[in-house]
Amino acid sequence: MIAFLSGQLLHTEQDAAVIDVQGVGYEVHLSARSRDNLPPPGGKVALHICTSVREDAITLYGFPDSSQKQLFLLLNTVSGIGPKLALAILSGIEPAALRSAICLKDVKRLTALPGVGKKTAERLCMELAEKIQGFAAPPPQTAKASQPPVAEGFALHDAASALMNLGYPQETAWQALRTVQQADPLKTAAMRVDELLRAALQKLAA
Incomplete structure (x- = not known):
């Protein structure tokens, strides 16, 4: 299984990026937040990878740090949430804010996320409230230290x-x-x- 990729960004698509790793182009699906934080084409990128293997496809999902990868995997344990919706959720809210919303059972805030209806929001609260309380915060970022943090309110x-x-x-x-x-x-x-x-x-x- 591919767990990490480091290489040169060839180009981005609506929900993915193609990374050149020693002459091999890997298509990696990303949240909109992760995609928007990538460097311009030609820049160096390093992503933690979750590899999904199905009978008809092998799909790679990329994350800027291991904490977001683990959060993605945790979201996928919820009934009715697959990789596509999990990425949509991570596109609409920062990990810390998502953890807070789930712990506080803030259904209104969760239903404002792309693709999340009331029943899905309730399942997120019910199935993840205890699991996500001990979820580790991501390490401080250094690669883009010059950029101000994106606030979520x-x-x-x-x-x-x-x-x-x-x-x-x-x-x-x-x-x-x-x-x-x-x-x-x-x-x-x-x-x-x-x-x-x-x-x-x-x-x-x-």
């Missing part, structure tokens, strides 16, 4: 819910908010819901 989730109420698909709503967030993470962390909504709508209209 309730306002962001409320803004996503508002966009979905306006008729935007979950993925489109979160992509617009991530674009706003990446432009100025610290400013975004202090923005109110109405300010986030206005900024996201401007991105969607561009």
Whole structure:
């Protein structure tokens, strides 16, 4: 099983990246957060890998650290959650915020995540509340120390819910908010819901 890959980024796709490891290109599926934090094509990348082997396919899932890999595996133990939905969940919320939401049984916050309905949110709380309490936090990042951390707050989730109420698909709503967030993470962390909504709508209209 492939557990780790280090090589040169060839290009990214909607939910994956192709990594050149000594002349062999590996397609690795990623959360949107992990994909957005990759360097430009040609840059060096190192990812922890979860290998899924099925009769019809061998699929690689990549993570920036072992903690996120373990969280991905933990999400997959929940009834009705497979790799695709687990990546969607990790795309919409930081690991620490996800742990907090599950421990607090914050169904409203969980249902704001892409692909998570009320029943799935309730299963997450019921099946993972105890398991995730001792979940280890990821080690401090050093490779991108110059970049400010991306804050995760309730306002962001409320803004996503508002966009979905306006008729935007979950993925489109979160992509617009991530674009706003990446432009100025610290400013975004202090923005109110109405300010986030206005900024996201401007991105969607561009």
